[in-house]
Amino acid sequence: MKCFDRKRAFRGGMLALLIHHPLFWGGIGSAAAEAVPGETAMGFTLSSEAFPPNGEIPRKYTCDGGDVSPPLAWSGLPAGTRSLALIVDDPDAPDPKAPKMTWVHWVLYNLPADAPGLPEAMQSLPVGTLQGMNDWKRTGYGGPCPPIGRHRYFHKLYALDTVLPDLHRPDKAKLEQAMAGHVLGQAELIGTYQRSR
Structure with a gap:
């Protein structure tokens, strides 16, 4: 014993x-x-001068306006960050009262770690940045265009410990798969929009 x-x-x-x-x-x-989805690494922030967190996205950044991308800025990247990825999506499609899918509006990856942000109505990508496909089956930004109700638009920025290979215009799922095991932190900015009738 x-x-x-x-x-x-x-x-x-x-x-x-x-x-x-x-x-x-x-x-x-x-x-x-790896960062848990929705969890923000200490000090890692994403913001926009166009709208506050959980605030209304101005019309000019939507399908009812110029449909141009909003300005975004970030700071406090985790140590060891080598590139960034950005996914903008809407989990309230088609109706916030009965959501059935998450609609993807923008997919970018291999944003350089030394880039401070993205300008409004971005015409050219930072050197090395690659684009993925949104749910309109095209690259680039597609602004809010909710068919009914007020939707939330999640701007999610991921700090990665690597530069990803060319994924040849991946969709959101393929990019997330490629990022697995490389996420050092995540910053998030939510905006809302409802179309006037």
Whole structure:
């Protein structure tokens, strides 16, 4: 009985040492360390001078206006960031009272880590940036155009520990798959829009 207790104590002690050893987490680490969707890394922020968090997106950035991309700015990138990815989507489609899908408005990746943001009505991408497909089956920005009700538009910026290969105009799912295990942090900005009738 004493021998069994001693073995059990030894095994428990070794497990405790392993769990607290950095190499243990490094070995299984990227998934455990990856940012949880919706969680913002400390100090990593995404903002727009066009609208406040949870505020109304001005008409000019929607299908009812010029349908141009809003200005975006970010700061506080996590250490080790080598590139950024941006996904803008609407989880309230087609009706916020009965959502059935998430509509993707914009997909960008390999934004350079030293870029401070994106200008309004962006005409040319920062050097090295690649585009993915939105749900209109085209690249580029497509502004809010909700068929009914007030929708939320999630602007999600991901800091990655790598520069991704050319994914040849990926959709959101393919980009997320490529980013898996490389996300150091996520910043999020939500805007809303409802069309006037």
